[in-house]
Amino acid sequence: MNVLDFLITPAEACKRTGPHDQIVFSSRVRLARNLKGLPFPGHAKKADRLKAFEALMPAVAGLPQMGEAPFAEAMDKLSAMDKQLLVERHLISREHAAKNAGSGFVLNQEETVCVMVNEEDHLRMQALRPGLQLKQAWLAIDAVDSSLQERVEVAYAERYGFLTACPTNLGTGIRVSAMLHLPGLVLAEQINQIIQAVNKLGLAVRGLYGEGTEALGNIFQVSNQMTLGESESDIVERLNKVLLQIIEHEENARLKQVAEKPKVVFNHIGRAYGVLSQSHSISSKETMNLLSLLRLGVDLGMFGPTPKSLVDELFLCSQPAHLQIGHPEKLDAEARDAFRADLLRQRMKAVPGPDHTKVASKPE
């Protein structure tokens, strides 16, 4: 099956809303699980990996939580572009995109539950929600996990909990995370302080594509580090509390910047609008950073009725594999930068010029 035909359109995906979605792009909870009696994927011989693959792909695809006709495919059946599309949608990890025979991927039609088979563990199952909905995501993936454990026997030790390939996942195997848009804290130069404070609480802050990646577009992923010694719902609850604090800091930083340095803020946003609307060549990185400022302007009310979903759609569509859609031959970087600019110029026509007089100048 073709990934592109299965995926919902970027426009549709970006229209989804959730609590605090001015700042929290998405919430996700993933669980790491392994089959009992089979070596972890990284240590398994091909035959064992295939055994896991063959047991798990139909079991996962048949779960009631995956709904009707989920997408289920072996990684070697997917083109490089299909894999890249899934990475850009945050449905698979970059590591999983590099996998071939013996690894697989299952996704429900709503794109709210996805499962990687034979990534680092036999199973990496995640539930996604727009905005701040950690608990909802946890309940969703917990249901998937319960159903699954009725069908297959997973590796579990009374003393440790769920066994995982890497000890950092041992115990609950849970990784709870949210993708946060923090341009206010970046402009106010408070972001490093916040990151350090969050790190001290035992939480990790990462870039757009997870571990070891850059915080393009002022987007940061915050997640728990520890998976042992706390219950899943405690972990979810604790992260939720920290996220609510970060949201408050971000809101305050925005109000403070607008109150104290309005021209600096309007200058950044105005220039971002100008360049996004008028360039004929633009890199992915510059685009992300300018779209972040545009999104901030939309949040501040500078772009009238422009929906934030339009900006979010541009975030998605301006990434390499999404740009490649509709082009039979592979675009090189130069051609992509030109197509990206063409797309942005075209789409930005729907966005009226910024009006800084619409911004409330004082904290409410």
Added chain:
Amino acid sequence: MNVLDFLITPAEACKRTGPHDQIVFSSRVRLARNLKGLPFPGHAKKADRLKAFEALMPAVAGLPQMGEAPFAEAMDKLSAMDKQLLVERHLISREHAAKNAGSGFVLNQEETVCVMVNEEDHLRMQALRPGLQLKQAWLAIDAVDSSLQERVEVAYAERYGFLTACPTNLGTGIRVSAMLHLPGLVLAEQINQIIQAVNKLGLAVRGLYGEGTEALGNIFQVSNQMTLGESESDIVERLNKVLLQIIEHEENARLKQVAEKPKVVFNHIGRAYGVLSQSHSISSKETMNLLSLLRLGVDLGMFGPTPKSLVDELFLCSQPAHLQIGHPEKLDAEARDAFRADLLRQRMKAVPGPDHTKVASKPE
């Protein structure tokens, strides 16, 4: 008298046209002269400098070529802002702006003839014309010189010609120059080659404000170096020929860039338009460089009926002293950058968005 009240408005000044004014902003010829029997200003005691000043100011202001009611004032009667305004209009040198008692300045109402008294020489007289009009400027300043020499006796030696404070001006005392806008050669990375070739012909290439200044806004001043051993009309004729060649190179460079790298050209011009229209803080330097690209876009037809005079006016009005007009207290750099951006946003509303499809894509 107030300089500001005397000067024609930037809009009026920029509406003037001349041959090749897509590339040649202006032509000028200046003559250096000194009074016989008095030491050069740099070596003169105060009494001698005042003697020269008192003899020359009325003599110059009374020349028929200065027309009715010229502006004539001692430098110590001008405010720092007035002096800076005159520098930005290229009517006096930066060095002359630093002068006080004993130095003076005379300007006709049309702003086509201006005379500095007690700059490096007793007299620095120049005629200005829009576009490429070296001969016309020469004839104009030659008439001023002839009239003047009927009134005062200048230092002249049969063997050397006119005597000047610096030997680089000895003989004819003439400096013929043109202000060229060369964004095509800069984009094509051919500008250094051209500068070297022009230097080899014994001509000088300088930045926007003359000797030792940067070529902001892709604007270059080309002038003769030698003032001895050639007649004035030969010097004018020789520079004119070289300028016609540079113009041809610039025209070819523009056509070639548009034909071979249209996206690069449109990208530069589009982004310049975007930033000039949307910034809330912008430095003088960035403004000049972006206005250069905007002017190139206007020349290429990308901005429909936008007159180049509008861009030229913005070049003038976005400079510090012109920005200061209407503000009683002195603006600091930060406030100026903000006012500059406000002015540009306001004025750019009259410029329609760039349309690259209007550019002829092949050399004609």
